[in-house]
Amino acid sequence: MSLKKQDDYDHSAWIKSKDLSPVETVFLTTLVWLDKRLRIVDYLELLETLYYRSNMQMPKSHTEQYDLDNKFWYWYPLYTLGSFSTIAYVVAAVSGALLGFYYSPSTAAGACNISNASVAYCSIAGIMRDLQFGFMLRSIHRWSAQVMVAAVFLHMLRVYFTGAYKEPRELNWLIGIVLISLTMVFGYTGYLLPWDQLAFWAGQIGVEMSLSIPLAGEWVAQLLFGGFTLSQATLQRMYIIHVFLLPFVVTTLIAIHIGIVWVQGIAEPH
Amino acid sequence: MTDQSSVDADPDPESTGAGGRDVVVPLRLYKTIVVFSTLIAVVSVVLGFTLLDAATLQVSLVRGLVAGALSAVGLAPAEGALSAALAAAGLSTIALGAGVYTLGTRFRTAGMGNAEDGRSDTSE
Numbered sequence: 001m002s003l004k005k006q007d008d009y010d011h012s013a014w015i016k017s018k019d020l021s022p023v024e025t026v027f028l029t030t031l032v033w034l035d036k037r038l039r040i041v042d043y044l045e046l047l048e049t050l051y052y053r054s055n056m057q058m059p060k061s062h063t064e065q066y067d068l069d070n071k072f073w074y075w076y077p078l079y080t081l082g083s084f085s086t087i088a089y090v091v092a093a094v095s096g097a098l099l100g101f102y103y104s105p106s107t108a109a110g111a112c113n114i115s116n117a118s119v120a121y122c123s124i125a126g127i128m129r130d131l132q133f134g135f136m137l138r139s140i141h142r143w144s145a146q147v148m149v150a151a152v153f154l155h156m157l158r159v160y161f162t163g164a165y166k167e168p169r170e171l172n173w174l175i176g177i178v179l180i181s182l183t184m185v186f187g188y189t190g191y192l193l194p195w196d197q198l199a200f201w202a203g204q205i206g207v208e209m210s211l212s213i214p215l216a217g218e219w220v221a222q223l224l225f226g227g228f229t230l231s232q233a234t235l236q237r238m239y240i241i242h243v244f245l246l247p248f249v250v251t252t253l254i255a256i257h258i259g260i261v262w263v264q265g266i267a268e269p270h
Numbered sequence: 271m272t273d274q275s276s277v278d279a280d281p282d283p284e285s286t287g288a289g290g291r292d293v294v295v296p297l298r299l300y301k302t303i304v305v306f307s308t309l310i311a312v313v314s315v316v317l318g319f320t321l322l323d324a325a326t327l328q329v330s331l332v333r334g335l336v337a338g339a340l341s342a343v344g345l346a347p348a349e350g351a352l353s354a355a356l357a358a359a360g361l362s363t364i365a366l367g368a369g370v371y372t373l374g375t376r377f378r379t380a381g382m383g384n385a386e387d388g389r390s391d392t393s394e
């Protein structure tokens with residue numbers, strides 16, 4: 001910003017010289033009025049200058065060299081989806097750890113005066129009704145989980161449609177496949193934890209899907225669900241997968257995934 | 271940063287092309303339009319949904335504040351009337367935001383639009 005009066009930016013005069021409709025004149029006059037008082041644009045221009053000054057010190061990227069920005073710029077916001085997935089994951093982890101202080105994975109009955117409710121269901125009802133900010137805590141956990149699934153999927157689309165999976169990034173694509181799968185396992189195991197009707201019948205579907213696998217089916221059902229019918233063993237396995245196994249595996253994989261992006265650099269458009 | 275050649279706006283005439291009215295403005299004015307119309311649109315939409323929330327949710331903070339302010343001046347509107355007023359205010363705020371944003375899209379600066387050649391349209 002310089003102090004000298006910049007005549008070519010005399011917008012009021014410019015507006016008068018143009019043949020504008022009344023709505024347009026009011027629109028522009030209002031915005032110019034705002035602009036003179038809240039000098040946001042000046043500060044943004046300052047940032048822009050700063051950005052280009054510091055970037056001038058760096059070697060030209062492929063994108064700059066071949067002047068691809070004008071065709072490609074609208075993809076750039078979607079490059080934040082990987083970070084967005086990570087943030088959603090961290091939020092889920094922190095809120096989940098707090099929920100863990102109050103949740104108990106037991107199918108035993110009679111812990112509260114809701115008829116037929118298990119200890120697991122009662123502990124969640126307690127979080128929702130009695131715990132300060134408990135409703136909010138559980139909502140944050142559920143919403144961040146939903147957002148993570150959506151963000152991961154959209155991140156995958158962005159990687160696919162910008163061709164970022166190509167050589168030499170095949171490994172990161174494969175790790176990504178594992179990550180999106182494990183994200184869904186996170187969702188499934190978490191969904192079973194309240195041990196309400198939705199959870200129970202989703203679990204039933206899971207057991208039956210496992211049993212339908214040729215040859216290995218019974219073994220898979222035993223391993224994941226602790227038997228062929230739903231029981232305490234099922235809930236306990238879902239719990240350990242959700243709060244112990246997956247957090248270690250997924251955190252490690254995300255670290256490797258982002259580490260590889262760090263080492264290889266972000267893929268440039270071609 | 272845009273190169274200087276595109277900064278100086280020729281005295282372009284405005285035109286009513288196939289895509290609706292189209293007004294060419296100087297770059298600095300274009301920035302003002304983009305920044306402020308987007309800002310107004312975003313704020314209006316958030317505000318509008320807050321009002322809709324207040325219209326439909328009895329425990330809403332905004333609803334509480336509005337009801338409190340009204341009772342402070344001696345008014346006690348029926349719940350239904352308050353909901354209707356808040357809903358109308360919310361919808362019109364959202365519409366205002368959409369309108370401001372849409373209005374902003376008819377302006378462009380030299381070198382924009384008509385992907386083949388930003389300048390050719392001035393000769394028409």
Ligand code: HEM
Binds near residue numbers: 085183
């Ligand atoms: C938990 C899930 C995931 C997290 C937290 C995550 C995180 C990230 C982050 C932060 C980046 C840096 C670039 C960007 O943000 O766009 C990235 C890049 C990448 N991701 Fe993911 N990602 C996940 C899932 C996936 C999936 C499902 C795929 C594909 C199947 C995938 C494939 C890739 C590839 C190939 C890159 C390199 C892209 C490039 O260099 O431009 N990721 N990931």
